[in-house]
Amino acid sequence: MKKRIPQISPSERRMYGAFFCVIVVLFALCTAYTRFSPLELVQNSDNFWAFLREDFLPPAIPGAAKVENIINSIFVTVAMALAATTTAAILAFFVSLFGSESVSPFPKMAKVVRGFAAFLRNIPALVWAFILFSSLGIGTGVGVVALCITSFAFMVRAFAETMEDISQDCIESLQAVGASFPQRVAHGVLPSCLSGFLSWYLYCIEVNIRASTIVGMVGGGGVGLVLFSYIKSFRYNVACSIILLIAAMVIAVDLVTGRLRGELAK
Amino acid sequence: MNNGIRIAAPRRTRAGKLRIDCLEKNRAVPAFLGVVAGLTVLSLFFLQIDWLRLASRIPDIGSIFWKLLHFDLSRLDLIGEALLETLSITVLSTLYSLVLGLLFGMLAADNIFRVRWFSRLLKSFFTFLRAVPTPVWVLLMMVCLGMGASAGIAGLCVHTTAFFTKSFAESFESIPDETLEALEATGVGRLGIFLNAVLPSTLAQIIAWTGMRLEVNFSECAILGMVGAGGIGFVISSCIQGYEYGTAGVAIFLVFLIAYGIERVFVQIKKRIR
Numbered sequence: 001m002k003k004r005i006p007q008i009s010p011s012e013r014r015m016y017g018a019f020f021c022v023i024v025v026l027f028a029l030c031t032a033y034t035r036f037s038p039l040e041l042v043q044n045s046d047n048f049w050a051f052l053r054e055d056f057l058p059p060a061i062p063g064a065a066k067v068e069n070i071i072n073s074i075f076v077t078v079a080m081a082l083a084a085t086t087t088a089a090i091l092a093f094f095v096s097l098f099g100s101e102s103v104s105p106f107p108k109m110a111k112v113v114r115g116f117a118a119f120l121r122n123i124p125a126l127v128w129a130f131i132l133f134s135s136l137g138i139g140t141g142v143g144v145v146a147l148c149i150t151s152f153a154f155m156v157r158a159f160a161e162t163m164e165d166i167s168q169d170c171i172e173s174l175q176a177v178g179a180s181f182p183q184r185v186a187h188g189v190l191p192s193c194l195s196g197f198l199s200w201y202l203y204c205i206e207v208n209i210r211a212s213t214i215v216g217m218v219g220g221g222g223v224g225l226v227l228f229s230y231i232k233s234f235r236y237n238v239a240c241s242i243i244l245l246i247a248a249m250v251i252a253v254d255l256v257t258g259r260l261r262g263e264l265a266k
Numbered sequence: 267m268n269n270g271i272r273i274a275a276p277r278r279t280r281a282g283k284l285r286i287d288c289l290e291k292n293r294a295v296p297a298f299l300g301v302v303a304g305l306t307v308l309s310l311f312f313l314q315i316d317w318l319r320l321a322s323r324i325p326d327i328g329s330i331f332w333k334l335l336h337f338d339l340s341r342l343d344l345i346g347e348a349l350l351e352t353l354s355i356t357v358l359s360t361l362y363s364l365v366l367g368l369l370f371g372m373l374a375a376d377n378i379f380r381v382r383w384f385s386r387l388l389k390s391f392f393t394f395l396r397a398v399p400t401p402v403w404v405l406l407m408m409v410c411l412g413m414g415a416s417a418g419i420a421g422l423c424v425h426t427t428a429f430f431t432k433s434f435a436e437s438f439e440s441i442p443d444e445t446l447e448a449l450e451a452t453g454v455g456r457l458g459i460f461l462n463a464v465l466p467s468t469l470a471q472i473i474a475w476t477g478m479r480l481e482v483n484f485s486e487c488a489i490l491g492m493v494g495a496g497g498i499g500f501v502i503s504s505c506i507q508g509y510e511y512g513t514a515g516v517a518i519f520l521v522f523l524i525a526y527g528i529e530r531v532f533v534q535i536k537k538r539i540r
Contacts, residue, residue: 030354034415048410079309086306122525126488130506135330136323141315213399247397263294
């Protein structure tokens with residue numbers, strides 16, 4: 001009998017084994033519950049391709065007035081994402097100062113601030129949109145507020161973690177020489193954390209460009225609403241060109257933020 | 267005294283105080299901040315939001331929350347069923363995409379098979395898939411599979427697979443070339459290198475990405491509900507539109523609890539792995 005030298009330790013092996021078993025059991029349970037099988041997808045793929053070929057392609061261009069409308073709605077979507085993210089970032093910066101135990105002047109309050117952010121963050125943006133639309137009515141302003149809430153909560157957590165990671169000693173030594181809270185923030189936190197904050201900000205822009213399209217679909221305005229109205233009236237080939245336009249917008253924003261991230265991290 | 271070391275004169279402000287700002291600043295940062303501030307003000311003007319009217323309705327938010335907090339437990343069976351469906355959709359879409367993402371990530375990383383044009387092609391294809399919003403994919407899948415959970419799973423899978431492919435390929439590419447070369451020198455095949463060197467050393471990152479995506483996929487349940495692919499999102503949107511705030515409140519609260527639970531579990535797992 002050939003005896004092999006085990007490549008990983010037995011305890012680790014047991015852990016991975018248990019992990020794998022849990023995943024398999026979960027998979028089986030969920031498949032049984034939803035009766036989903038990928039084979040169904042293959043079987044119905046004729047349907048899918050026929051729909052894509054006949055209804056979606058080729059992408060059609062509507063009349064000139066509508067094109068102008070669509071282009072305008074793209075700008076509305078970008079403006080919504082930008083306004084929401086920047087407002088959220090400014091608010092999140094001030095709140096996260098109180099949410100980080102090492103920086104905050106009231107360390108005991110930090111848990112409360114973080115708990116509040118966790119509450120806002122764990123309710124999906126679209127559910128916030130539903131709640132706000134039913135209380136404030138439909139419109140771009142409400143869409144901006146809905147986007148603002150989730151990205152604010154996300155950035156409070158991200159900013160607070162960035163502060164905990166970087167500037168522990170720096171803050172302490174500033175405190176020891178008697179710097180006040182605003183001085184500690186301006187000379188301790190900001191110089192060392194700003195690039196981290198900006199990269200989270202850029203990430204949020206990317207997320208919000210996608211989210212503002214989706215929030216737009218349920219009544220936030222912008223290109224999402226235009227797309228949804230074309231889909232609901234079964235004009236799929238116009239919808240197809242709008243989808244391509246959205247994809248181009250998202251890719252363009254991703255390229256810009258990617259470039260900026262490289263530039264700002266220097 | 268004069269040993270060749272010259273100390274620069276301390277920098278002073280005009281008033282004669284010592285300057286305490288940093289010498290090596292990144293000049294791009296203030297420019298970026300300025301541009302962003304300008305663009306934000308422009309876009310706020312462009313959107314023409316009637317802030318006063320919005321502000322006057324703020325008390326309504328309070329009343330909505332008050333209504334949502336009057337939990338109505340009479341339709342708990344419906345909520346439970348929808349919640350189980352959403353959880354199944356989340357788990358299945360993440361697992362299927364994990365397998366597909368590992369496969370495509372392996373093909374798309376340009377240090378494993380070293381077919382540059384192929385990995386380029388694959389990456390740009392998945393970039394396109396990622397750029398199209400999720401509801402569109404779910405709607406497309408609904409044409410193919412009909413209403414229900416299957417369309418939700420398949421629709422989420424498209425986006426999640428594209429996300430995993432990109433992030434896994436990036437993780438794989440961050441592995442130092444020396445490791446790969448050492449294995450290559452001992453005569454291990456391409457697949458062997460992937461299974462024995464690349465996969466184990468990126469395992470922690472893969473688990474972190476999976477956890478993050480599980481959270482995202484769970485919160486996309488609202489999107490699925492919006493287009494009619496079932497799950498808890500549908501219950502929430504239809505209850506709010508039908509003014510059954512009590513039921514919607516219970517559903518939203520349960521969504522919050524589960525999302526929070528998933529987040530906590532993965533924070534613990536990440537700590538354990540480090």
